[in-house]
Amino acid sequence: MKKPLLLLAATLALSACATVTPYQPVDGGLGYAEQKLEANRYRVRFTGSGKTPRATVENYLMYRAAELTVQNGYGYFLVAGRDVETPQPRSGSGGGVSFGFGSGGHSGVGIGLGTVIGGDEPSLAQMDVLMFAGKKPPNRPEAFDAREVLANLEPTIQRPK
Numbered sequence: 001m002k003k004p005l006l007l008l009a010a011t012l013a014l015s016a017c018a019t020v021t022p023y024q025p026v027d028g029g030l031g032y033a034e035q036k037l038e039a040n041r042y043r044v045r046f047t048g049s050g051k052t053p054r055a056t057v058e059n060y061l062m063y064r065a066a067e068l069t070v071q072n073g074y075g076y077f078l079v080a081g082r083d084v085e086t087p088q089p090r091s092g093s094g095g096g097v098s099f100g101f102g103s104g105g106h107s108g109v110g111i112g113l114g115t116v117i118g119g120d121e122p123s124l125a126q127m128d129v130l131m132f133a134g135k136k137p138p139n140r141p142e143a144f145d146a147r148e149v150l151a152n153l154e155p156t157i158q159r160p161k
Contacts, residue, residue: 019049019051020048020049020051020052020053020056020158021047021048021049021051021052021056021057022158022159022160022161023060023063023064023157023158023159023160024159024160026047029047029122030047030048030049030122031046031047032044032045032046032060032061032064033045033046033047034064034068037128040072040074040130040131040132041080041128041129041130041131042065042068042128042129042131043126043127043128044061044064044065044068044126044127044128044129045061045124045125045126046060046061046064046124046125046126047122047123047124048060048122048123048124049122049123050121050122050123052122052123054123054125056156056158057123057124057125058125059153059156059157060157061125061126061127062144062149062153063149063150063153063154063157065077065079065127065129065144065146065149066144066146066147066149066150066153067146067150068129068131069129069131069146070146070147070150072131073133074131074132074133074146075132075133075134075135075136075145075146075147076131076132076134076135076136076137076143076144076145076146077129077130077131077132077143077144077146078129078130078132078140078142078143078144079127079128079129079142079144080127080128080129080130080142081127081128082125082126082127082128083124083125083126083127131146
């Protein structure tokens with residue numbers, strides 16, 4: 001009876017460690033947020049857990065910028081400034097021993113070993129975007145067609161369950 005409970009606990013612990021932040025409005029400090037700065041300028045931010053890959057954080061940031069552009073009636077946006085902070089990789093290991101004594105002459109010994117790779121520090125990316133009507137100018141590499149960004153990134157978007 002103890003083995004199934006141990007297996008369940010280990011499975012839950014491992015699944016909690018592998019959590020990638022879904023594409024969602026900020027919830028518990030993780031997700032996307034934006035701040036309107038001017039009529040056509042926003043600061044867009046996405047914060048992912050330490051388990052969320054940097055590429056995912058950046059894709060979600062671009063996707064949110066494109067969504068906002070379309071929601072505000074514009075066709076394309078320019079990236080006016082960008083900042084990405086990622087957690088520093090950490091690794092280590094540890095162990096411990098515990099002893100227990102009970103009534104009736106029962107006793108027990110427990111040994112635990114663990115390895116930590118990565119961290120729980122969030123990844124943060126933010127950028128300022130300027131939104132414009134019409135078609136994206138061909139000579140502006142910092143310009144993005146909002147509908148094209150949405151179509152291309154949609155398959156990579158993981159929404160909350």
